[in-house]
Amino acid sequence: MIIGICGGYQMLGHKVTDPGGVEWKAADIDGLGLLDVVTEFAPHKITAQVKAKAQNLPFYRGGVCGYEIHMGHSELGRNAKPAFCLERRGAENIQLYDGAVNSDGSVWGTYLHGLFDNDDFRNKLLAAVRNRRGLAAYEQKDNASAQELQQQAYDRLADIVRNSLDMDLLYSILQNGVA
Numbered sequence: 001m002i003i004g005i006c007g008g009y010q011m012l013g014h015k016v017t018d019p020g021g022v023e024w025k026a027a028d029i030d031g032l033g034l035l036d037v038v039t040e041f042a043p044h045k046i047t048a049q050v051k052a053k054a055q056n057l058p059f060y061r062g063g064v065c066g067y068e069i070h071m072g073h074s075e076l077g078r079n080a081k082p083a084f085c086l087e088r089r090g091a092e093n094i095q096l097y098d099g100a101v102n103s104d105g106s107v108w109g110t111y112l113h114g115l116f117d118n119d120d121f122r123n124k125l126l127a128a129v130r131n132r133r134g135l136a137a138y139e140q141k142d143n144a145s146a147q148e149l150q151q152q153a154y155d156r157l158a159d160i161v162r163n164s165l166d167m168d169l170l171y172s173i174l175q176n177g178v179a
Contacts, residue, residue, distance in 0.1 A: 050065070050066055058104075
């Protein structure tokens with residue numbers, strides 16, 4: 001399975017064009033041609049939190065949360081289907097297709113960052129990859145969510161910083177300027 005997110009998604013297509021010279025001077029750059037997609041850059045950058053529902057991914061049909069940071073638009077050819085339908089962008093309810101999937105679901109791409117933070121999505125993707133490789137299903141040993149694990153990692157980092165620095169001196173510098 002080949003997955004591309006954002007620029008990786010764009011590179012999986014046939015071509016990336018930049019007629020306005022937003023990123024480079026050349027008009028077109030050939031992609032890998034693994035998805036029937038052509039991308040055109042635009043000067044406006046989309047940055048938003050989104051909620052979406054998977055559309056044509058063979059392993060998943062549920063909802064996901066993520067975010068977009070991209071410039072331009074990718075146009076699907078007739079040999080690609082959308083990977084997701086955006087249902088919410090920021091505070092706005094929308095219905096807009098995102099990403100692309102090839103005919104057998106082995107190659108897909110999307111503009112949605114943060115997909116792998118969605119526990120159900122990530123677990124079903126990994127199960128599908130294991131199944132394609134003939135491997136047994138993975139038995140998850142703990143039930144912590146990605147967000148819980150991330151918070152635990154931040155807490156460990158905060159403890160390391162707290163125990164490694166002279167915090168009294170740091171607070172003094174913050175309050176009074178250079179020590």
